[in-house]
Amino acid sequence: MPTNVLVRLMSRRKWIQRSGVGTANLLFTPTLLAQEQPLEVTIRSMATLTGTELGNSWLQPTAGLVGTIVAYSQPLRALDLGSIEPATYFKAD
Amino acid sequence: MSEVLISRPIHQLAPLLEKREISPVELFDEAIERIHQLQPKLNSFITITEEDGRKAAIEAESEIRKGQYRGPLHGIPISIKDLFATRGIRTTAGSKVLAEWIPDYDATAVARLHQAGMVLVGKTNMHEFAYGVTNDNPHYGPARNPWDPTRVSGGSSGGSAAAVASSQCVASLGSDTGGSIRTPAAICGVVGLKPTYGRVSRYGAIPLAWSLDHVGPLTKSVEDAAIMLAAIAGTDPKDPSASSRPIADYRKDMKGGVRGLRFGVPRQYFFEHVDPEIRKFVSAAIHRLESIGATSVEVDIPALESCAAMEAQITLAEATSYHEPYLKKQPNDYSAAVRTNLEAGRYLLATDYVKSQRARTLLQRNFNEAFERAEVIISPSLPAFPPLVGEVWVQSGEMREHVIDAFLRFNIPYDLTGFPAISLLCGFTASGLPVGLQIAGRAFDEITILRVGLAYEQSTSWNAASS
DSSP states (O other): OOHHHHHHHHHHHHHHHHHSOHHHHHTHHHHHHHHHHHHHHHHHHTHHHHSOOOOHHHHHHHHHHHHHHHHHTHHHHHOOOTTOOOOOOOOOO | OHHHHHTSOHHHHHHHHHTTSSOHHHHHHHHHHHHHHHHHHHOOEEEEOHHHHHHHHHHHHHHHHTTOOOOTTTTOEEEEETTBOBTTBOOOTTSSTTTTOOOSSOOHHHHHHHHTTOEEEEEEOOSGGGOOSSOOOTTTOOOEETTEEEEEOOSSSHHHHHHHHTTSSSEEEEEESSSTTHHHHHHHTSEEEEOOTTTBOOTTBOOSOTTTOEEEEEESSHHHHHHHHHHHBSOOTTOTTOOOSOOOOHHHHGGGOOTTOEEEEOOTTTTSSOOHHHHHHHHHHHHHHHHTTOEEEEOOOTTGGGHHHHHHHHHHHHHHHHHHHHHHHOGGGSOHHHHHHHHHGGGSOHHHHHHHHHHHHHHHHHHHHHHHHOSEEEEESOSSOOOBTTOOEEEETTEEEEHHHHHHHTTHHHHHHOOOEEEEEEEEOTTSOEEEEEEEESTTOHHHHHHHHHHHHHHSSOOGGGO
16 A cells, blocks of 8 residues: 555544544444455455456555545434535536 | 845736836746746746746737736736646646646636736646645655745645745636645745635636636735636636626725624634644734724534535545546556545445535535624634645644645635635744635625735735735
8 A cells, every 4th residue: 555545544544533522433443444354345346337447556545545435424424414405507508 | 126026916016017117028037037046946837938928928018018008917927727728838737647738728717817918937836636735746846835845835736825925926826626725825825715616717727526626816915816816707608617696896895994894713623623823823813803893703613524524525526537537548647646536436425425515505504604693704724834745744733633634624614615715824933834814705705805804914014925
């Protein structure tokens, strides 16, 4: 894994650990570590879906980053957005 | 004498150019001399447009002599972030992928600056594809900090901010997806304005994330930011997100002062995990605004803790979508960091992307509630000082964190909401590093943030123009 990716990954873990609320956040780290191995398998198995075979050297950092983003997206997933629709500038004309 | 003219802001130079007391060629020569002198040390430019720039300066001189003065940007030496397409001039986006690309068209903002009579001095260094906050560019070298060349200039518009701060040009054009105008502006001690999403056309700017990308100026003064905005703002049939709302008379209407104005101070989130010296300068700025007639109110903005995830989900998905063809053809031309981000963008969930886009509306509502109590919101621009070139850790008060996390934190709420925000200088530390103050406002209310910025700037004994 390239050093800068590893460092960023470690940083995000720390940020998650420190920026949230107490013990709930402590649970993220082991969850995250546990996620990375299956995520590599999942990403490898998605080659048919994405049309891209990710080489070994990119698999681990990519899985690490995806795992991190998924982990810190938990507060986002928990948001109750009711009937709010996505903002868009798509125009039919 | 040679540094006197080029170090002045646009609003001081323009009347001298109009009255023919100075010449655009003289000003251009000063800029070029300064660029050649500082390029080996600061590396602010990827391409220097000496030949084209001289032609433009000679033409501007001739037009002004004939009485065809176009306005305050006529004959002013300006640089452009290398993200913007420039006709006939190499446009790399700080990448190896586009290292040889010479566009046959100008980005709309660039075309408007040409119409206003700018003299282009060069294309500035930037973080590769604007995908980062340090401007530590592996292909063209790092754009260094003019206050301490061992440190980064911030990104992604780092070359632009460094060039303005070190008077290699008078102003620059940048872009901001997660703070890429305001972060380097704060670090280099200049003014960086991110206008409302839709106020300035994005056409011809290589996208990082279409729905978050903003185009705006980096300048030596708040008044200069207003002059630049007036030149580039407005609707554009080539950009579906460009707004047709009328453009205000920024320069005239920003001069009302702040007496009676209420500004919000969000103690949560924006004042947490901040370097104590930065906190001290921002608190002093708050007192200064109160001393010139404004009133502070505490405001609370919910859901900010989701901003980092929203930004990551949207940026990764949109950036990967744009880069997919290049990623197939030239994967090895990307740096490891940018390529990892792009690869990761393929594996995020569409539902998380859509939820992030939906949550932006919630965030806008929450900010709008705060804006019912206050006309602008004040905060530090950044929680930490720039790291040394090559370093990625910074100290944000009691928290040591990655520079990406630190520099995105106070910026991304305004990229996600699309609301306008400006960063300006609010002091220098004992070690000589500038500190940035961020002022954010309601959608399309650039006038008020410019008004507060100008009033604050005029109330201080120093400002970016004197740097």
